[in-house]
Amino acid sequence: MSDSVLLPVIISLITCCVIMSFVWLWAKKVKNAGIVDIFWSFNFPVIAVIVYFFSDGFQTRKIILSAMVLIWGVRLGTHLGKRVLSHLHEEEGRYAQLRKDWAPIADKKFFWFFQAQAFSNVLLAAPFFIVTQNKVQELSIFEYIGFSIWIFAIIGEATADWQLDLFKEDPDNKGKVCETGLWYYSRHPNYFFEWLIWVSYFVFSLGSPYGLISVTSPAIILYLLFNVTGIPATEQQSLRSKGALYSAYQKSTSAFFPWFKKKNQIPQKI
Structure with missing residues (x-):
């Protein structure tokens, strides 16, 4: 090096x-x-x-x-x-x-x-x-694709965060589970788009020598989200604070990918 x-x-x-x-x-x-x-x-x-x-x-x-x-x-x-x-x-x-x-x-x-x-x-x-x-x-096609993925991901992450903040600002929602917007489809849409941002950096780097090495970044993020400080810790805390409400929410939604919904229901609006 x-x-x-x-x-x-x-x-x-x-x-x-x-x-x-x-x-x-x-x-x-x-x-x-x-x-x-x-x-x-x-x-x-x-x-x-x-x-x-x-x-x-x-x-x-x-x-x-x-x-x-x-x-x-x-x-x-x-x-x-x-x-x-x-x-x-x-x-x-x-x-x-x-x-x-x-x-x-x-x-x-x-x-x-x-x-x-x-x-x-x-x-x-x-x-x-x-x-x-x-x-x-000269920029490569990988850099254009990576940048496009990044635009999509950062908009998605910001939207998920905004929707959750909006839900929490309503005092009537205290103790309830957010099931509006992207949170209807996924328990962790913010985590999904966070991972997608790291995918965008990886794709962007494929236009450079040794760029394939950086696949470690989205791989590590995915591991951390599913096994360490992301989903497990967040869900344990949600179960402690919301109990049966969150347990039911777990059964009806995908843990990660926001376009999957286990129950065939009409999305709620925010």
């Missing part, structure tokens, strides 16, 4: 680890590990800026890729920030459960958990490092 590739990788890793160290100090002070989600998202725009300035690929390609990551990461981080900061002194259920499981050394374990998040930022950013090293001064 050339020094031109290693430099942005090393700078990104050091920067993300430092950021997460400060985030851990804040989380320890307010006793809310949920803020890690905000900065996990914001770390990707930070990496986008780093690869833009420290990679020597084709300028137009760097601008497009960096803009894609900046727009997506800032939108997601801002969305999560509004949610977490609205109840900063009330830790989200899945992190509160981890705190209980990891007692009496929860703070120490959370530190390494936060550092693991920083490492995952850099690992998942493989497409960014690959694309911004490509010096070919």
Whole structure:
């Protein structure tokens, strides 16, 4: 691996680890590990800026890729920030459960958990490092397709988040399960479109040498969503808070893909 590739990788890793160290100090002070989600998202725009300035690929390609990551990461981080900061002194259920499981050394374990998040930022950013090293001064069909998938995915993710926020803003819906809009078809349309965004980065990177390597990014995201911090933790918390209502919702909807519905019903409108 050339020094031109290693430099942005090393700078990104050091920067993300430092950021997460400060985030851990804040989380320890307010006793809310949920803020890690905000900065996990914001770390990707930070990496986008780093690869833009420290990679020597084709300028137009760097601008497009960096803009894609900046727009997506800032939108997601801002969305999560509004949610977490609205109840900063009330830790989200899945992190509160981890705190209980990891007692009496929860703070120490959370530190390494936060550092693991920083490492995952850099690992998942493989497409960014690959694309911004490509010096070919012409965009390929893969880059046009990847960008098109990204447009579709970010609109879908923003729509799912907006629909859920709209549902939660109605006090009459307290304790209820959101089954409106995309949430009628899928229990996690936001996760689906989040994964699709990573697919778009992978497809975009296929126009660059070694782009196939970045298939690891959507693969890792898919694994995490289905087996680690995504769907399992979210659904366990929903079952704890909503009980039978959410259990019935689980039986009627697809866990992930938003165009499948297990029951033949007419979608509700929002």
